[in-house]
Amino acid sequence: MLGWSAALILSLCFASLSVAQHKRVVVDVVPSASTLKAGDDFQIAVRFKIESGWHMYWLNPGDSGLPPTVEWTAPEGIKIDPKLAFPPPKRIAAGEELISYGYEDELVVFASATSDRQISGPIRIGAKVSWLVCKDTCISEKADTSTTIAIGPKTAPNPSFQAFPSPATVQAAKTEHGDSGVELTNDRTEGTIFAYLGKDDIDPARVDLFPPSVEYAEFGKPTIVKNVKGSAITIPFRVLPGMKEAADGDAMLVRTDDKGNRTGTLIPLRFDFVK
Amino acid sequence: MKTAFFSFALALGLTAIVSLTAFAEDKHAGHNHGKLAIGDAAPAFTLKDQAGKDVSLADFSGKIVVLEWFNEGCPFVVKHYKEGHMNAVAAKYTDKGVVWLRVNSTSKSSQDSNAKIASDWKIAGPILLDADGEVGQDYGATNTPHMYIVNKEGKLAYRGAIDSDSSADTSKVAGATNYVAKALDELVEGKPVSQPETKAYGCTVKYAKN
Secondary structure: OHHHHHHHHHHHHHHHHHHHHOOOEEEEEEEOEEEEOOOOOEEEEEEEEEOOOOEEEEEEEEOOOOOOEEEEEOOOOEEEOOOOEOOOOEEEEOOOOOEEEEEEOEEEEEEEEEEOOOOOOOEEEEEEEEEEEEOOOEEEEEEEEEEEEEEOOOOEEOHHHHOOOOOOEEOOOEEOOEEEEEEEOOOOOEEEEEEEEEOOOOOHHHEEEEOOOOOOEEEOOOEEEEEOOEEEEEEEEEEOOOOOOOEEEEEEEEEEOOOOOEEEEEEEEEEOOOO | OHHHHHHHHHHOOOEEEEOOHHHOOOOOOHHHOOOOOOOOEOOOOEEEOOOOOEEEHHHHOOOOEEEEEOOOOOHHHHHHHOOOHHHHHHHHHHOOOOEEEEEEOOOOOOHHHHHHHHHHOOOOOOEEEOOOOHHHHHHOOOEEOEEEEEOOOOEEEEEEOOEOOOOOOHHHOOOOOEHHHHHHHHHHOOOOOOOOEOOOOOEEOOOOOO
């Protein structure tokens, strides 16, 4: 009996250990350079390999969720921009009427970094990463990870980094394609974000617009419209009462090419709801 | 919202030409969840608490009632219970005559699971079982936690987030603005709620799939 109890306790211990160690997401950090010349700029990617069936979130998670965060540690002479660049998200059904904006299978986010000419190597960059991963249920996970970069006479690209798809590029509010921005009704209770896409008709399957993470605004569905200036994609929004000051946020325009490749463009927007 | 959109379309000189089939899977516009607006009569309900007792909104006529959409499996709910923050806020206002009801619309929840978590997390008030999700749908609850306040007149006075920090990090609760506490302070003093709607954050309510 004692033996069975001991076996049971042992197996429970192992079971809880394996549950504690099981993560739905595996994280690693990949620098853009395998060797860095002191004084050069570089990038660092954080790669999340997501278990099948689970998903993670964009900066605006949609109706639920939370984007991942990274807290960097680096030696003196290395500066890492805390703002992460995210690739184009997808719409993921999160319930009958709810949509999350996020990623399945793999997510790679990028941070820009600079180095001083005085640094000597090798340098170790640490990343405390935390994220939410969801399926039928949501789980908070975290990891401490790091990478080491050699310092040498010439910066050498890291092939593992070069294989990553690039994240969204930043686009000014006015572009060669036309204007993008925010329009409010006269009473400032509702509005629309819009981005002109050019003169041609737009295949709705090839374009999407993700609203920014802005408190005090509730966004609706995207629609494609056309006028003399060309085609535009728009999203209506309602202003939640109580807004005290203006807010900035980036929407992401996502276009899909003939081969199914998706390219994201960030559209910086300014929301001024103050009545 | 359609009206609003078209008014904008006109303002921008736009004409909608495509109904986006690509977005057919998209949710309805966020604010269409439920038809309930601030100032509307709060939908009546009768649900069983963790002891099997019927609890009706009508039981609390003339009182301020907080409805907290709850799911113990959601990290954002755990965030507010792990160190007792939600219980402390609930206790503070129940002492002032406010009624605090947790509603569990999680399809897999049961009276027993509600009783267990009430005991484990030292929750003093009722956790109401809404496993078929009807009350949640009536109120348009989308997230856990999703907070509603019904005023003494039985009308919806607040809907949205518990606080201003949308992370799942317990250490950030103390520094956040608690919107529900702020609204309750105003209501208790007989003032209108200055910020009646905020954007709820958290997990989605795990409704039964139809």
